[in-house]
Amino acid sequence: MSSKDAKRFFNSGAKKGEIHELKQELKTPDKSKKKDVVKKVIAAMTVGHDVAPLFPDVVNCMQTDDMELKKLVYLYLINYAKTQPDLTLMAVNTFVKDSLDPSPLIRALAVRTMGCIRVDKITEYLCDPLARCLKDSDPYVRKTSAVCVAKLYDISPELVEERGFLENLKDMISDANPMVVANSVAALSEIHSMSGKPVFDLNSQTIFKLLAALNECTEWGQVFILDSLVDYNPKDSKDAESVIERIIPRLQHANCAVVLSALKVILKFLRYVSDNDFKGPMMKKLAAPLITLLNTEPQVQYVALRNINIIIQRHKEVLSSNIKVFFCKYNDPIYVKMEKLEALIKLANEDNIDQLLLEFKEYSTEIDVDFVRKSVRAIGRCAVSIAESAQKCINVLLDLIETRVNYVVQEAVIVIKDIFRKYPNKYESIISTLCENLDTLDEPEAKASMVWIIGEYADRIDNADELLETFLETFPEETSPVQLQLLTATVKLFLKKPTEKPQQMIQLVLSNATQETDNPDLRDRAYIYWRLLSTDPEAAKDVILSEKPIIADDTSALEPEMLDELMNNIGTLASVYQKLPDTFVARVRPMVQSASSFNPEADVVENGAAGDVIAEQSAPVDVPDLLGGLDGLNVSAPAPAGDAPAPSGGAPDLMGDLLSLDVGGGAPAPAPAQAAPAQPAGGFDPFGLDSLSAPVSSMPVQQTELPVILAADKGKGLEIRGKLERSGGQIVYNLSFRNTTAGVLDGLMIQFNKNSFGLLPGGALQVPALQPGSSGAAKLPINVNVQGANPAPARSALQVAIKCSQLGVLYLSDTISLGAVLTEEGRLQYPNFQQMWQAAPPANSQTQVFQVAGASQDAVVAKLESGGLFCVGKQMNAAHFSGKLVLGALALVEVAMQPGSPAVQVTCKSQRVDLLPLLMEFVGKTML
């Protein structure tokens, strides 16, 4: 589809008939046209139209050798498989076939796509191709399969463990191809963290292999490997040093994810290094790469800065001589500026403070209010953390107050309060300047700060009472922080200057705060002051004017344990948020994890669930229920726990079923017996489970004429026999079902995969509910849809899916006997036959010799006629037959034999070359 078409399509919007139209168009045999139609379907999917109804039609296009078309169909499948789990089965066969394709691209594509389809049935079929592809000769296939194991683990951890894929992954760490190693590492460490089990054992050999692959794999692979190395704990200082030395070159990579991950590993391993001669120079080497991270696009820069702010909290020395790189550029996005500012504050020290203050002052004149506020705060924070710089900081703050910019002044007052708090009685000379700006203060925090300052220095401020009085005028309207500060400040004023005016003020404020407020904090504080003042004014002085603890700047400081954890998470979201991963990540599979660590019995249940029939049946039951069931089992009978997990109804049911089976004696119920993983010690077997393992041969006899197409052990306990036959001018599928499970089976349905003869079920499957141990039969009429036939070379295979309410979908493969698909109107006139026989090109002919002991021409003719081939002419040594298949193709056969010789030469001709092998096989079988 050209871009113009695409555009038109996007603009047109969905119309009612669109789906129908596409459905028709998908039937086109023209490959390139088909491709365009599938593209249209995907375009519709992209704009959000529901194209799920086209599922069978799109999947029909899957079997193609055109790579482009195949990818399109796969893409469709990934998006819609979930909505059509049953129909997705139609694709299984092609997937499996593609996983054996000679092209590594197709093999990889098949495995990759199957892993993306989260439909249980597909998952089951994924295992074999995956096992094969993990050992593929092509690295592209192996690297794709490695990731696929992680996908499978996400869907079904049991299958991964059962099939030993974890072992495969571990082996792949030694793969010769670096990309395979990298993807295997990614998969393993993901499984490791998902399962909570130590599946990925990092020892010195593994580390050696990983480090070797590190040099050669893609940048992303390097990230996977480096991230996994963080979990390794080096044996000793030398071990740590050698790993660090191997990783150091990564710091020069252009990809900042590689650099951050390498930093993470190096910083962790440096903690194990005892040699300071190694440590010191190594730390110095980290500075340059950290700075280089700032030379990236803003969003990456932001992530880098968040990480730098973590790193310098522990290793300030690394960057303290490089503050200039954190100077904000005028055009930096605000979120980058904020982080740079934070870094500058963290890196401030006596030597660079002058330079920093100039910078901060500059920032305080910028446009963005938040940034300006933070810049002013930065000055205050520096003053608090660097005692030597306090005076300089205050000078800058005073300069800023001069600007009279409202929010700058307010912010300055707030930080000056902190400075006063940290350095009491040192800088009160500036109070007069502050007092000049009282009118500007309209924000609660600034007001509260100013009130605190006045209260604290009430004895040095001559007109403190007047100042406070102006604030008190609006006391009831103030916010609660301001009210609290006003209350305390008034009390301080009174204690320091117990004159008449303050006394009046304090009465006013106390009555206000106790009677006219509904703020409990304020009221309680007022009462405490009141009682203190009325009982013991000296004690009140001691309490209220006591020395205050020293403050430090810890605005953004992290707890040491938190910091440790974040250092191990450098580069990840946790480091960006500066929060532990658990606080923002939804836990995956918490149920299974908690259950497996619950008690030993739970383990028994899980092990049992891994492979046996009953457990699969009970898959929807979640683990706690299962445990409950087991508890019940323990209580209700003195039976050994873990004999067999409950199917669905819980323990008592199971007991009942087992007992009734026991009563039935030889009644076949092999599945539960095989499922029991643990036989009680000493052979105590109250239910006679041993005798239940009845051999298959003791089946009831009535169905023996039909061949078994699905054995009970493969069908989760449902045995299916069946044969396609021709009767009364149409095809009939004779089926019989036998229930060997312990429960009732009902709701049987049938579906065929696309096959060479266009066979479709001609109606619903009429089978009554099957009681345990009973059988049922059905005759299913079969319709032929010539258009729906698989255009690929004819094969006799018929893939059947049978659905049952209890067991889900079962798959089986039957063969289509030509006898069933040869029609009654296959008889040609001999001249016609001759004409066609001679006209057929040699390519459309096949000859084979069979050994038929004691064959006579008459016997052969009779046998073939009963098989659906019509004898159109007999000669001395040869007989000619014609037949017509349901598809309309003709079959011409010559059988030549010498009397007395067992050799029979058969020649088959047909318009369709692909039918010849099937025809030959059929003739051969029928003659015998």
Next chain:
Amino acid sequence: MAAPALDALYFLDGRGNVIMSRTYREGMGRDMAEVFKKSILENPQTEGTAPVKNLGSCNFLYVKVTNVYVLAVTNKNAHAAMCLNFISDMIRLMRGYFGNFNEDAIRNNFVLVYELLDEIMDFGYPQILNEQVLKTYITQKGTKVDAGTAVPTSSSVNMMQVTGAVAHRREGIKYKRNEVYLDVIEDVNVLIGQQGSVLKADVQGAILVKSFLSGMPSLKIGLNEAAALQNDTNTSGQLGGRRKIDLDDIVFHQCVNLTKFNSERMVTFTPPDGEFQLMKYRASENLHIPFKVFPNIKDVGRSRIEVRVTIKSLYASKLMAMRCLVKIPVPKYTAKARFDMAGGKCKYDAASNMLIWKLKRFPGGQSSTLFADVELVSTLKERKAWVQPPIQLDFNIPMYTSSGMQVLYLKVWEKSGYETTKWVRKLTKAGDFSVRCT
């Protein structure tokens, strides 16, 4: 612990509607984009805030390019740096395919985008993002404005090579003329204080390579970098009177052998075909700053500003700066401006509130001054004090590097032993060149 980069990827138009998406893991539907649109794009409080956000148990990382948001969503503790890096690499890759990256390009190439998304990431783990290599097995071709390079259509791609150590170059490349171009391009970032002191200066340099070489060549370049020269025997005697330079840091393209560089300080590599960035470096010591600027901006009364800016070029007189722009911010309420200057043109740009003084060519060792008289709209209302933002400079100086970086030699080996034509160019551009006026 290795973490995946993301769970789902979305391409959204400027208003936040989904153009297309790809889910790599369970549980991420189209509705995630809706959440993003409602809670982040349309929320005025998140404007200008960080492009990494957490809402509930979902994390959103996004980048805006032209009129398209590229959004990654994950519910895990994903590798944020890898995620954002992946997005920028992906955008670069798509630019290579489509010519440019915008809403129309995505819509017109949706099948190709799907195919690429399938190949470049698997289950949230980035895979191969190299355009040259991808082109060997991606079936769709982009609809590009200009004709793309010929794509090899051989059906039997050598997949060994795709995943191998030289994953960035395919075999069997042939050129009639073997040529390689080296461009040393430097962005000089300078911040000059009001007294003319240099507050901050650094150079972000990059060496871009365009290689049109046959076979599997091995290249080696020599730089006048001090640390490298101690080890390099190739240059002994060659250096003559040239100066050595100190670089703060160097980072290399994936193709450069980092271990070898680390042990021997030699830049050796097998280049990908076509154009790529070989290395980036940073220098902050002994820089040549190409210009000096002396601003003098005065408020004259309430409705006039007097601007006098002198610019002096400090490079050799035989060199020439091209397209030199001096941008002087003025208040929003500027009415008009009159100019008087020795060279170039100047105008008042009302859209950006700047006086833009343009000097087409500015030779080295000269100085030029602009006088401007800016009239403001007079109002009676008291205005917020005008704070002069920094003056910005923009320029290109060919054949000049601010750091002094030189390519001493460039060697090409290939087993067939062909002759190679080599070109080396240099260019210094203004990165963030600002002069504070207050």
